[in-house]
Amino acid sequence: MKPSIFKNRRVGIILAALFYAALGFFLYKAASKINYTWKWDMIPKYFVYEKKIPLTSPCDGKLEIEGNKAVIICEDGKKYTYSLEGYKLEFENGEFVYEDDEIAYKIKLEPGPFLLGLWVTIKISLISMFFAFLIGLIIAIMRLSGIPAFDYIGSVYVTIIRGTPLLVQLFIFYFIVATIFDLPRFWAGVMSLSIFYGAYIAEILRGAIQSIDKGQHEAAKSLGFNSFQRMWYIILPQALRKALPALVGELISLIKDSSLVSIISITDLTKVGREIVANTFSPFETWLTVAALYLMLTSVLSFIGHKLEKRMKAKGGI
Amino acid sequence: MEPIIKMERINKHYGDFHALKDVDFNVKKGEVVVICGPSGSGKSTLIRCINRLEDISSGKIVIDGKDLYDKKTNINKLRQEVGMVFQHFNLFPHLTILENITLAPTKVKKMPKEDAKKLAMELLKRVKIPHQANKYPGELSGGQKQRVAIARTLAMKPKIILFDEPTSALDPEMIGEVLDVMKELARENYTIVCVTHEMGFAREVADRIVFMDKGEIVEENTPEEFFKNPKTDRAKKFLSEILHH
Numbered sequence: 001m002k003p004s005i006f007k008n009r010r011v012g013i014i015l016a017a018l019f020y021a022a023l024g025f026f027l028y029k030a031a032s033k034i035n036y037t038w039k040w041d042m043i044p045k046y047f048v049y050e051k052k053i054p055l056t057s058p059c060d061g062k063l064e065i066e067g068n069k070a071v072i073i074c075e076d077g078k079k080y081t082y083s084l085e086g087y088k089l090e091f092e093n094g095e096f097v098y099e100d101d102e103i104a105y106k107i108k109l110e111p112g113p114f115l116l117g118l119w120v121t122i123k124i125s126l127i128s129m130f131f132a133f134l135i136g137l138i139i140a141i142m143r144l145s146g147i148p149a150f151d152y153i154g155s156v157y158v159t160i161i162r163g164t165p166l167l168v169q170l171f172i173f174y175f176i177v178a179t180i181f182d183l184p185r186f187w188a189g190v191m192s193l194s195i196f197y198g199a200y201i202a203e204i205l206r207g208a209i210q211s212i213d214k215g216q217h218e219a220a221k222s223l224g225f226n227s228f229q230r231m232w233y234i235i236l237p238q239a240l241r242k243a244l245p246a247l248v249g250e251l252i253s254l255i256k257d258s259s260l261v262s263i264i265s266i267t268d269l270t271k272v273g274r275e276i277v278a279n280t281f282s283p284f285e286t287w288l289t290v291a292a293l294y295l296m297l298t299s300v301l302s303f304i305g306h307k308l309e310k311r312m313k314a315k316g317g318i
Numbered sequence: 319m320e321p322i323i324k325m326e327r328i329n330k331h332y333g334d335f336h337a338l339k340d341v342d343f344n345v346k347k348g349e350v351v352v353i354c355g356p357s358g359s360g361k362s363t364l365i366r367c368i369n370r371l372e373d374i375s376s377g378k379i380v381i382d383g384k385d386l387y388d389k390k391t392n393i394n395k396l397r398q399e400v401g402m403v404f405q406h407f408n409l410f411p412h413l414t415i416l417e418n419i420t421l422a423p424t425k426v427k428k429m430p431k432e433d434a435k436k437l438a439m440e441l442l443k444r445v446k447i448p449h450q451a452n453k454y455p456g457e458l459s460g461g462q463k464q465r466v467a468i469a470r471t472l473a474m475k476p477k478i479i480l481f482d483e484p485t486s487a488l489d490p491e492m493i494g495e496v497l498d499v500m501k502e503l504a505r506e507n508y509t510i511v512c513v514t515h516e517m518g519f520a521r522e523v524a525d526r527i528v529f530m531d532k533g534e535i536v537e538e539n540t541p542e543e544f545f546k547n548p549k550t551d552r553a554k555k556f557l558s559e560i561l562h563h
Contacts, residue, residue, distance in 0.1 A: 222480075223422040223426065234410055238411065
């Protein structure tokens with residue numbers, strides 16, 4: 001008997017593609033119904049734009065062109081020389097110029113709001129990932145230390161952080177902590193993301209460390225490793241490998257949740273999106289672009305995670 | 319001569335279960351002792367108390383002149399002199415065979431990397447698997463893994479080696495290769511305490527057999543005497559069961 005056509009992978013890919021194409025078409029049609037005018041052409045200039053840099057005359061005087069240089073001889077006899085490298089001249093040799101006249105200009109490509117916002121999002125995410133991991137590791141080890149005080153400190157932290165919304169924590173860090181300690185808003189954002197995700201990462205690492213076979217601890221003990229060495233050389237490397245897929249998942253969530261910091265006026269990708277919408281009245285194109293940029297970031301991370309996992313599988317299979 | 323392992327009136331409880339009952343156990347330097355007995359008799363517990371993988375409930379343990387429970391005794395230091403080979407090998411799966419062997423000498427004893435590597439290669443030759451040095455434990459057979467585990471223990475140059483049922487998790491055809499390595503060690507200067515059911519091994523290399531049952535040492539004797547005329551009924555019963563299977 002021939003297997004059903006729906007079990008075929010290639011048919012599956014085609015059907016899925018058709019499904020999403022239909023969905024997209026439907027969305028497009030629905031948008032046309034409300035007379036939405038698509039203006040995709042305005043999006044690129046929010047990525048990079050051409051900035052005009054003028055060269056202006058410092059005084060009233062005469063302009064003389066000498067090869068690649070512009071010399072302005074002012075009426076009071078002072079001489080100013082400018083390089084014309086890369087400039088486009090707007091006056092001719094010997095012409096009279098007034099003060100502040102634009103003698104020449106050049107075009108420079110500048111990163112637009114989307115790129116600047118993307119960079120802020122990347123920066124805040126990377127710094128928060130680092131601290132979240134550090135906090136998670138410390139809390140996980142505290143909870144497994146066998147010292148009740150450390151265990152309780154860790155478990156209260158995890159309970160409070162996991163039991164309250166990130167948005168509320170963000171407000172608390174911004175309006176209370178940052179005010180008291182006079183912190184810039186960027187660091188208030190980093191702190192709340194780090195502390196929030198630190199709690200989740202702590203639980204993942206704790207589970208992974210606990211899942212390592214008792215025999216590994218015993219073998220390490222019997223060889224004379226002290227408790228720090230046991231953790232560092234034997235238990236943690238194995239636990240991290242086990243936790244990797246879950247950790248990557250948390251870091252992806254962190255990137256996405258970093259969009260919340262736009263609420264406290266950090267000019268990240270989401271805030272930039274809001275500003276562009278306010279300027280252009282093109283919310284459809286703007287938000288679809290913002291979404292695509294986030295998807296790009298998270299895809300890069302999950303790709304790296306995949307590669308790491310594969311490499312570890314090749315190395316001994318755990 | 320003062321025994322290198324001295325255990326006096328050892329008691330061990332797991333909750334309500336009395337695993338070791340007033341056990342006295344001594345081993346002289348260079349002696350090869352095999353501990354046998356039915357499962358649940360406390361033989362593994364006893365051997366695991368020697369390097370403090372298990373804590374005792376009461377009693378006194380002195381290893382090479384150092385009281386295991388003295389506050390001044392550095393347990394990690396002492397464990398360097400007491401190697402242990404486990405039933406389930408417990409190799410470090412994230413490290414290569416070579417790294418498994420060199421990790422403890424380089425990190426615990428601060429031996430230079432090159433020296434540790436040379437030592438590891440010598441030991442791998444000795445346990446007859448020099449060609450697996452760069453593989454991971456997951457790629458080796460059970461018998462090979464156990465031989466690596468023995469090499470890993472030897473790399474710390476211990477005075478005492480504890481074997482905790484080293485062949486129990488192996489397929490029958492791999493038991494021989496591990497026992498061969500153990501026999502060689504037994505003929506050298508190592509003090510060996512081995513929990514095993516391999517009576518052939520015991521007969522061949524043990525200086526003394528200790529028979530345990532229900533948390534007590536029931537009988538101690540040379541292998542010849544123990545196998546020829548076991549004194550207690552419990553030993554007779556155990557021997558008849560184990561030798562007929």
